[in-house]
Amino acid sequence: MRELRYREALREAMTEEMVRDERVFIMGEEVGHYQGAYKVTEGMLAQFGEKRVMDTPIAEEGFAGIAIGAAMVGLRPIVEFMTWNFSAVAFDQILSNATKLRQMSGGQFTVPIVFRGPNGAARQTAAQHSHAMETFYAQIPGLKVVVPSTAADAKGLMASAIRDDNPVLVLEDERLYGIKGEVPEGEHLVPIGVAAVRRAGTQCTIATWGKMVPVSLEAAELLAAEGVQCEVIDLRSLRPLDHGTVATSVRKTGRLVIVHEAWPYGGPGAELSDRVQRDCFDSLRAPIVRCTGRDASMPYNKKLEELTIPGSATVTQAVRAVMAY
Amino acid sequence: MQDERTELLKLYRQMLLIRRFEEASAKAYSQGKIGGFLHLYIGQEACAVGTLAALEPRDYVVTTYRDHAQALARGTSARACMAELYGKVTGCSKGLGGSMHFFDADNHMLGGHGIVGGHCPIAAGAALASKYRGDGAVTVCFFGEGSATIGAFHEALALSALWNLPIVFICENNEYSMGTPLSRSLSVHDVSQKGPAFGMERDRFGASDVNEVRARMQVAIDRARNESKPTLIEVALYRYRGHSMSDPGKYRTADEIEERKKTDCLLVAEGKLGALGVTEAELLAIAESVDAEVEDAVQFAEASAEPDESLIEAFTYAPGV
Numbered sequence: 001m002r003e004l005r006y007r008e009a010l011r012e013a014m015t016e017e018m019v020r021d022e023r024v025f026i027m028g029e030e031v032g033h034y035q036g037a038y039k040v041t042e043g044m045l046a047q048f049g050e051k052r053v054m055d056t057p058i059a060e061e062g063f064a065g066i067a068i069g070a071a072m073v074g075l076r077p078i079v080e081f082m083t084w085n086f087s088a089v090a091f092d093q094i095l096s097n098a099t100k101l102r103q104m105s106g107g108q109f110t111v112p113i114v115f116r117g118p119n120g121a122a123r124q125t126a127a128q129h130s131h132a133m134e135t136f137y138a139q140i141p142g143l144k145v146v147v148p149s150t151a152a153d154a155k156g157l158m159a160s161a162i163r164d165d166n167p168v169l170v171l172e173d174e175r176l177y178g179i180k181g182e183v184p185e186g187e188h189l190v191p192i193g194v195a196a197v198r199r200a201g202t203q204c205t206i207a208t209w210g211k212m213v214p215v216s217l218e219a220a221e222l223l224a225a226e227g228v229q230c231e232v233i234d235l236r237s238l239r240p241l242d243h244g245t246v247a248t249s250v251r252k253t254g255r256l257v258i259v260h261e262a263w264p265y266g267g268p269g270a271e272l273s274d275r276v277q278r279d280c281f282d283s284l285r286a287p288i289v290r291c292t293g294r295d296a297s298m299p300y301n302k303k304l305e306e307l308t309i310p311g312s313a314t315v316t317q318a319v320r321a322v323m324a325y
Numbered sequence: 326m327q328d329e330r331t332e333l334l335k336l337y338r339q340m341l342l343i344r345r346f347e348e349a350s351a352k353a354y355s356q357g358k359i360g361g362f363l364h365l366y367i368g369q370e371a372c373a374v375g376t377l378a379a380l381e382p383r384d385y386v387v388t389t390y391r392d393h394a395q396a397l398a399r400g401t402s403a404r405a406c407m408a409e410l411y412g413k414v415t416g417c418s419k420g421l422g423g424s425m426h427f428f429d430a431d432n433h434m435l436g437g438h439g440i441v442g443g444h445c446p447i448a449a450g451a452a453l454a455s456k457y458r459g460d461g462a463v464t465v466c467f468f469g470e471g472s473a474t475i476g477a478f479h480e481a482l483a484l485s486a487l488w489n490l491p492i493v494f495i496c497e498n499n500e501y502s503m504g505t506p507l508s509r510s511l512s513v514h515d516v517s518q519k520g521p522a523f524g525m526e527r528d529r530f531g532a533s534d535v536n537e538v539r540a541r542m543q544v545a546i547d548r549a550r551n552e553s554k555p556t557l558i559e560v561a562l563y564r565y566r567g568h569s570m571s572d573p574g575k576y577r578t579a580d581e582i583e584e585r586k587k588t589d590c591l592l593v594a595e596g597k598l599g600a601l602g603v604t605e606a607e608l609l610a611i612a613e614s615v616d617a618e619v620e621d622a623v624q625f626a627e628a629s630a631e632p633d634e635s636l637i638e639a640f641t642y643a644p645g646v
């Protein structure tokens with residue numbers, strides 16, 4: 001199969017869906033003439049024109065709301081946030097409008113919309129530009145939240161997100177944009193809400209998402225060299241959350257380490273832990289451990305940033321601790 | 326005449342220091358010694374220097390991520406600034422903030438801020454505190470024209486006007502917000518026109534002559550200090566470099582940039598200094614002392630220690646009872 005970069009796979013999904021469905025269009029800062037701040041939308045303006053590839057000024061609350069309004073009456077917008085950090089400015093539109101209109105109207109209106117962009121720490125972008133926003137969004141009923149970690153999933157989850165009749169957030173990652181992987185040509189839909197087992201193992205389950213997937217796989221390699229066989233599960237979707245796949249694995253391994261970049265307080269990792277301990281109480285041989293970003297704002301200094309986000313060393317440590325319990 | 330000469334020499338030196346400092350930081354960035362985002366102010370120096378020359382030490386300065394000039398002109402040492410870029414503990418934010426987040430409490434520099442427009446209400450808050458305390462201080466708030474479409478900017482203006490806060494809002498209109506020209510960002514290109522909508526005084530001028538910047542800013546600063554009234558000012562200027570170091574700047578031509586360099590604030594100041602009798606040799610001596618100061622700052626940053634791991638959580642909360 002041919003290989004694509006993650007950013008190209010995202011673009012291919014958007015392009016194919018825009019060809020397929022006239023109602024789909026994209027808007028955001030620098031998505032058109034500049035070809036995308038991270039080049040995800042490169043070439044799309046030339047293909048679709050300014051009507052369907054809309055450059056917006058810096059007005060996240062305004063254009064997020066405008067897209068929601070357009071979705072209410074029949075369009076299917078894709079909104080790019082230059083990074084998810086800036087979605088905080090539009091948070092009220094997502095929280096109070098996108099996810100409430102259907103319920104408040106007694107089901108009369110739906111909001112088929114995709115919000116997307118890179119999430120989490122990039123490289124030394126410091127405290128205001130390093131938020132892992134899934135912690136907030138995964139809490140909200142009415143939203144779907146997907147986090148592709150491979151090029152194939154970038155295409156498949158994006159296409160599913162665009163076809164979904166609900167607001168779907170696609171949390172991408174700047175550090176993954178350049179990775180390559182095999183991507184099916186033509187229609188490729190990855191169902192939202194189904195986790196993937198990325199590595200089979202028998203002794204400890206690692207459940208994770210986004211850029212912590214490659215980190216966890218690296219840790220699993222290191223642990224295999226020590227004789228510890230880890231099963232690595234990529235959740236892919238945080239809402240809906242496929243705890244069933246994780247529970248099945250934990251019944252086999254008896255141990256679970258959850259790895260995520262976001263802060264330790266609450267979030268999808270804590271939610272997963274809660275569900276699995278209830279599902280698999282009798283199978284657990286050790287407490288569930290979460291290996292997370294530190295409970296602090298992101299420092300600029302390179303070494304401190306590396307210490308703040310989980311790396312393969314911290315993941316191996318967490319697994320060793322669980323094994324030794 | 327003597328005073329004018331001395332004053333302009335001082336401002337010229339500040340502008341040159343900022344330029345050389347940023348040229349050195351661009352070099353260090355390309356060597357991988359500085360990370361994250363690095364937004365250069367090169368070409369815009371007269372705006373920060375002229376404005377800050379009109380301030381008193383008790384006044385407050387708030388700006389965006391393009392903040393090196395404001396810190397240096399406010400009196401933060403080149404050493405502390407360069408060390409911050411290097412992420413060292415001797416930096417003005419202890420290496421935790423980096424290029425976008427220069428802070429200097431002693432010099433009333435309330436920061437470089439990363440969320441477009443998000444700092445405008447903070448600036449209004451500092452002005453509110455001055456009014457509350459009756460301390461006579463004025464706050465100046467810098468931002469790009471990209472802020473003029475975001476809600477926080479409009480809310481800050483609305484409340485500052487309603488509450489008569491002692492603040493000067495300074496829109497640095499460099500014609501591009503990242504790669505977006507004015508034609509795609511603003512329905513009215515003159516941002517200062519938004520002032521009257523709130524019943525706020527406005528002004529608009531260019532930033533190639535640092536003396537003019539200072540004189541025009543002085544009027545607005547006096548209005549804030551003496552009458553407790555806000556002003557919205559648009560300064561027309563131009564950045565010579567990309568939006569940040571990672572922007573190749575394909576959206577404008579080399580000719581356009583060369584054209585704008587003809588009214589470069591350093592050139593204009595050199596012309597004026599010449600007319601005031603300043604010799605080439607004197608200018609050269611200034612350049613040499615600036616280069617030495619920047620070189621010293623680089624050496625200092627290189628030699629300084631990294632922040633300790635204990636600093637990751639150290640400033641999450643204020644210590645207390």
Ligand SMILES: Cc1ncc(C[n+]2csc(CCOP(=O)(O)OP(=O)(O)O)c2C)c(N)n1
Pocket residue numbers: 029058060082086089391439440441442468469470471472497499501502503568
């Ligand atoms: C709310 C928000 N949206 C987007 C960004 C990303 N961003 C950073 S600077 C910038 C352009 C700002 O341009 P302008 O306000 O004109 O200031 P300049 O950089 O030209 O000084 C953008 C889009 C951001 N920092 N904050």
